[in-house]
Amino acid sequence: MKRLIACMVALLSLSGCTAAQPVSNKIKIGVTVYDSYDTFISELMDNFDADMTNYSNITLQKYDASKTQSQQNKQVEKMIEDGCNVICVNLVDRTAPKKIIDLAKASDVPIIFFNRELVAEDLQQWSGLYYIGANAEESGVMEGKIAADAWKASAASDKNSDGIIQYVVMEGEAGHQDAIVRTEKSVNTLIDSGLQVDKLASPIANWNKSQAQTRMASLITQYRDSVEMVLCNNDDMALGVIDAYRAAGLSREQWPIIVGIDGTKPGLEAVASGEMAGTVYNNKEGQASAMADLAVALASKESTSSLNLEDGRYIRLAYEPITSSNVSEYIDQK
Numbered sequence: 001m002k003r004l005i006a007c008m009v010a011l012l013s014l015s016g017c018t019a020a021q022p023v024s025n026k027i028k029i030g031v032t033v034y035d036s037y038d039t040f041i042s043e044l045m046d047n048f049d050a051d052m053t054n055y056s057n058i059t060l061q062k063y064d065a066s067k068t069q070s071q072q073n074k075q076v077e078k079m080i081e082d083g084c085n086v087i088c089v090n091l092v093d094r095t096a097p098k099k100i101i102d103l104a105k106a107s108d109v110p111i112i113f114f115n116r117e118l119v120a121e122d123l124q125q126w127s128g129l130y131y132i133g134a135n136a137e138e139s140g141v142m143e144g145k146i147a148a149d150a151w152k153a154s155a156a157s158d159k160n161s162d163g164i165i166q167y168v169v170m171e172g173e174a175g176h177q178d179a180i181v182r183t184e185k186s187v188n189t190l191i192d193s194g195l196q197v198d199k200l201a202s203p204i205a206n207w208n209k210s211q212a213q214t215r216m217a218s219l220i221t222q223y224r225d226s227v228e229m230v231l232c233n234n235d236d237m238a239l240g241v242i243d244a245y246r247a248a249g250l251s252r253e254q255w256p257i258i259v260g261i262d263g264t265k266p267g268l269e270a271v272a273s274g275e276m277a278g279t280v281y282n283n284k285e286g287q288a289s290a291m292a293d294l295a296v297a298l299a300s301k302e303s304t305s306s307l308n309l310e311d312g313r314y315i316r317l318a319y320e321p322i323t324s325s326n327v328s329e330y331i332d333q334k
């Protein structure tokens with residue numbers, strides 16, 4: 001079976017579900033994600049689907065763009081033809097939203113972009129365009145702070161005792177705002193905390209666990225146990241790094257400090273077990289519910305004033321640092 005979820009139309013008007021809030025008219029909301037196999041995106045969408053059950057009279061039309069922008073453009077075209085009142089787009093290529101913006105503008109269907117941020121000039125192209133996500137800089141600073149604290153907490157972190165951190169950055173994806181900014185800010189935060197750093201490598205693993213495992217395995221062949229820190233742009237890649245250390249047969253004392261970002265379910269477990277020194281919570285619950293609220297308001301042509309949109313267009317949820325000291329709160333909550 002092809003991985004593409006062809007066209008999943010889910011009717012969410014749950015008759016008999018007393019909690020469901022009726023919306024005035026029947027509305028249809030379209031969603032297309034860049035890759036439904038991305039852990040963070042799939043957790044975000046699970047939350048969005050759950051949020052949608054709070055409303056009756058809403059039909060959802062969902063697509064997976066399978067990492068192909070041209071395919072995503074066609075999906076948006078189809079959703080407009082099918083009468084979607086608003087469309088949520090997790091762009092494949094954040095630098096190529098033109099076709100989608102033109103289609104939306106021509107048919108007067110608002111678009112909520114999410115997670116993969118288009119440049120501000122593109123969002124200004126038309127008044128019906130919105131963005132929901134988070135401030136990448138904040139996540140990089142928090143990750144750097146967690147890593148710096150972990151380093152300072154144990155003299156054994158400096159395996160070769162040279163007073164310098166020999167580190168690797170596992171990068172998300174070329175050109176993705178979160179990858180670029182998290183890499184820069186996490187390393188700068190180490191330096192700003194008075195630490196000296198020495199970069200060994202910064203491979204790209206496309207947010208993906210198995211790609212990160214492969215990249216780390218080759219670095220372990222090269223450096224054995226002398227890597228002292230691995231800053232990962234997300235949790236899935238941190239988990240791939242852990243798999244590589246495990247597969248190489250290195251004992252836990254030989255592992256570096258490993259930090260991630262997202263606070264996905266498996267990421268939180270790795271923090272709880274001490275395999276990861278920490279992660280940064282990327283508020284998928286908040287992003288999903290903001291997207292649900294905004295989509296419903298736009299589709300039913302209601303006011304968005306209670307949603308506190310920044311510059312009338314943006315909603316950004318705050319990141320939160322997670323270490324062994326507070327991870328249980330997040331595990332209990334999820």
Ligand code: BGC
Pocket residue numbers: 038039040041115116178207233234235236261262282
């Ligand atoms: C998340 C990653 C995810 C990416 C997808 C980032 O914000 O941290 O886990 O793969 O978005 O665009």
Ligand code: CA
Pocket residue numbers: 158159160161162163164165166228
């Ligand atoms: Ca060192």
